[in-house]
Amino acid sequence: MTDAVQTQSSPGEFKQRVFSGIQPSGGLTLGNYLGAIKRFVDMQENGIETLYCVVDMHAITVWQDPAALRRQTRELAAGYLAAGLDPARSILFNQSQVSQHAELGWIFNCVARMGWMNRMTQWKDKAGKNAEKASLGLFAYPSLMAADILVYHATHVPVGEDQKQHVELTRDIAAKFNHDYGVDFFPLSEPVIEGAATRVMSLRDGSKKMSKSDPSDASRINMTDDADTIAQKIRKAKTDPEALPGETEGLKDRPEARNLVNIYAALAEQSVDQVLAQVGGQQFSQFKPLLSDLAVAKLAPISGEMARLMQDPAEIDRILGQGAERARAIAAPILARTYEIVGMIR
Ligand code: TYM
Numbered sequence: 001m002t003d004a005v006q007t008q009s010s011p012g013e014f015k016q017r018v019f020s021g022i023q024p025s026g027g028l029t030l031g032n033y034l035g036a037i038k039r040f041v042d043m044q045e046n047g048i049e050t051l052y053c054v055v056d057m058h059a060i061t062v063w064q065d066p067a068a069l070r071r072q073t074r075e076l077a078a079g080y081l082a083a084g085l086d087p088a089r090s091i092l093f094n095q096s097q098v099s100q101h102a103e104l105g106w107i108f109n110c111v112a113r114m115g116w117m118n119r120m121t122q123w124k125d126k127a128g129k130n131a132e133k134a135s136l137g138l139f140a141y142p143s144l145m146a147a148d149i150l151v152y153h154a155t156h157v158p159v160g161e162d163q164k165q166h167v168e169l170t171r172d173i174a175a176k177f178n179h180d181y182g183v184d185f186f187p188l189s190e191p192v193i194e195g196a197a198t199r200v201m202s203l204r205d206g207s208k209k210m211s212k213s214d215p216s217d218a219s220r221i222n223m224t225d226d227a228d229t230i231a232q233k234i235r236k237a238k239t240d241p242e243a244l245p246g247e248t249e250g251l252k253d254r255p256e257a258r259n260l261v262n263i264y265a266a267l268a269e270q271s272v273d274q275v276l277a278q279v280g281g282q283q284f285s286q287f288k289p290l291l292s293d294l295a296v297a298k299l300a301p302i303s304g305e306m307a308r309l310m311q312d313p314a315e316i317d318r319i320l321g322q323g324a325e326r327a328r329a330i331a332a333p334i335l336a337r338t339y340e341i342v343g344m345i346r
Contacts, residue, residue: 014187018043019154021053021095021145024072025064026212028079030221030299034197034266035160041084043158043192051152051327052080054094054320057102057144061137062126074316075306079223081319082305091330093323095148100331104147104338105140111177112143116169122162146170150186151331158192161199162209167191181341197266203237206255224303227296234260234292239284246280248272260284264291267298 020040022032044050054076059069073094080092095101117123117139127134137144145166149157150173157167167189174186202208202219210220218233225233238256245251251258251272264287265275279287309316339346 013184014153014155016048016156017152017154018048018050018156018158018192019053019149019152019189020051020158021055021058021148022076023059024054024056024069024076024094025059025062026072028076028223029200029210029212030223030263030295031160031197031200031210032212033079033083033223033299033302034195034200034263036158037080037083037085038266039158039192039195040080040090043156044086044090048156050090051154051330052085052090052092053148053327054080055145055148057095058141061135061141073320074313075224075310077316077320078306078309079302081309081316082302087319087323091323091326092319093327094320097320097324098151098327098331100151100328100335101144101147104151104331104335105144107338107342108143108146108150108173108177109140111180112140112146112169112173116172117142120169121165142166142169143173146173149189150174151334152327153187153334154189155187156192157189158194161193164191164193183341185337185341195266196262196270196272200263200266201255201259203233203259205238206257206259221295221299223299223306225299226303227300230295230299231289231292234288234295237288239288244276244279244282244284244287246276248276250276250280257284260287260291264294267294 020036022028022036028037040050040052054073056069056073059072077092077094081087085092120142123139123141126138146169149167149170157170159167168191171188174188177186178184200210202210202214203221204216204219208214208219212220214220218236221230221233237260239260240254240257242254242257244257244261251261261272261275265272268275279290336346
């Protein structure tokens with residue numbers, strides 16, 4: 001971002017803290033699992049403080065039926081828990097229960113520039129030619145996302161590739177705030193984009209991201225799909241006529257093949273090279289059954305556990321409530337200090 005001002009702040013000067021979030025705007029996909037949740041769970045093993053959020057305020061930037069939003073919020077929380085997120089070690093909550101996000105979001109609306117928002121590729125993709133009809137919230141969304149991160153002084157933000165630009169904008173907002181008020185208050189948070197599946201692609205089109213909003217259900221694997229559905233979607237996944245190569249270089253210009261190998265590698269917790277050393281030379285007719293067996297073996301226990309957790313919504317609400325209380329305890333003093341810096345009488 002050219003008109004952003006850099007300051008001296010760096011994550012190194014702040015206590016390490018991880019924050020990330022997912023929108024409850026539909027079912028969870030394999031992209032969300034491999035690009036985000038699985039990595040959130042891995043990060044809680046490192047002894048660093050971790051906060052993971054169901055960003056319900058982001059979800060309403062496009063219309064959400066209230067009953068569906070409630071169900072999806074609980075389902076996403078269940079997804080986090082079923083995948084191994086431990087509410088004793090991580091702070092798990094939904095965004096709207098911690099009002100500090102929205103309050104800091106407003107201040108950041110006054111720091112961020114219209115031009116910055118206009119350059120966000122996700123805004124351009126989502127609003128498209130219909131920008132006049134898009135909600136103001138959808139336009140301002142990256143500044144609320146910056147508040148989500150910075151209200152905890154989070155230093156590390158694990159996300160998929162598609163969120164990188166928003167985390168960079170968060171750094172620009174932090175830098176401009178620090179510069180404008182002559183402080184070194186907000187850290188320049190780092191995006192953490194790692195692993196074989198930082199951008200899981202559609203099963204129908206290797207040039208498009210796997211997304212919960214794609215009209216074709218066959219384009220994605222949902223975390224709630226049963227074993228037969230997963231196997232069928234992988235069987236029908238678009239491929240090319242070549243056999244699999246023995247080395248990563250051979251996946252160049254083969255987006256569909258690369259996507260399936262990346263998914264396999266991420267599920268198997270191996271590098272792409274390790275996978276190709278085993279399956280190089282195979283036809284897709286041999287590789288696809290291996291991939292679907294692996295996907296079912298990894299995902300079925302998670303979807304089973306999600307279904308079990310969903311039978312007790314009160315318990316999910318209790319966990320979210322407790323997490324929100326712990327989140328508020330971190331966010332409140334940071335917001336109070338922000339108001340002071342800005343010049344608000346409290
Ligand atoms: P959302 O809800 O679209 O996606 C949640 C997370 O899943 C990742 N992801 C993917 N990763 C790999 N391949 C894919 N096909 C794929 N699809 C989704 C996303 O990169 C993301 O990490 N704005 C965010 C939510 C958010 C947030 C935050 C994230 C709000 N506040 C603060 C981090 C920090 C979003 O809409 O993600």
